[in-house]
Amino acid sequence: MSHARPPLVTLDNAGVHRAGRWLVRGVTLAIEPGEIVTLIGPNGSGKSTTAKMALGILKPDEGTVVRRADLKVSYVPQLLAVDWTMPLKVRRFMRLTGHVDPAEAESAMQSTGVAHLADAEVRTLSGGEFQRVMLARAVARKPDLLVLDEPVQGVDFTGEIALYDLIKRIRDTMRCGILLISHDLHVVMAATDRVICLNGHVCCSGTPTAVASSAEYKALFGGRAAATLAVYEHHHDHTHLPDGRVRHGDGSITENCHPGDGHHNHDHAHGHDHAHGHDHAHDQDHDDQGYLAGSRTDA
């Protein structure tokens, strides 16, 4: 008889309150092994805060976060505070913190395509090379859950595609769960199983079924790019006020945007337009005017 194991991590209505306001609230999500969940949302919308709750770095002030017992997590943060004047070779950097077996480190560098950089100085790496090294470090620890905060930061478009390919390959070979924070509102990996759009709360979530399919996009970046990346657009029509309350299309103001509030009668945009796989996670009566920008095109 098989016993279904719980997800790697489950957030249920989780929120973090600091300095008199909710940084993010009402986040419900679960990550299973082999699944890629992507968080998108504007700057300050609570993506990193949500990731930190999933990691256990931040405890929720409401709701719950449950992680599997003995969960092994690797985290690649958004910005790494390293003294770049310090001479440090990639091989040494791979094993700088934590217990990483040298053979595992070599194998991770092979699989992420940076083995040839083992003797290079970290400070001389390009943005794309550095991100690959960061991924290699994370992979070498053989995590059950890999949390990547904006992994394509500082990487050009071609490099982004290559990195997304690599992340997909890591998921396919290691079968770890991946929580990925996307820096780009408009583009998420097509390999993403679920997109969760935050704006202080979960605006919407769903399976990405649309990939960049416009003629201009394909002409610029080619069919391969269209197969790797998806574009989402949607409209929100409520505004989050600085004090955490929510102003709705009809001008009314409520304390929050939680399920069952019955206030999602949207008729104005609230600051970010992007499309999404439309499968509202957080309410029954949510009627964001979401739509898919295009349909999936595999090259």
Ligand SMILES: Nc1ncnc2c1ncn2[C@@H]1O[C@H](COP(=O)(O)OP(=O)(O)OP(=O)(O)O)[C@@H](O)[C@H]1O
């Ligand atoms: N410890 C803290 N105390 C008070 N406010 C905080 C704290 N940490 C984060 N914030 C605020 O919480 C909000 C959400 O921050 P978070 O880093 O989660 O956003 P984000 O979506 O990851 O943003 P970005 O895309 O800019 O990285 C921001 O307005 C931030 O300034």
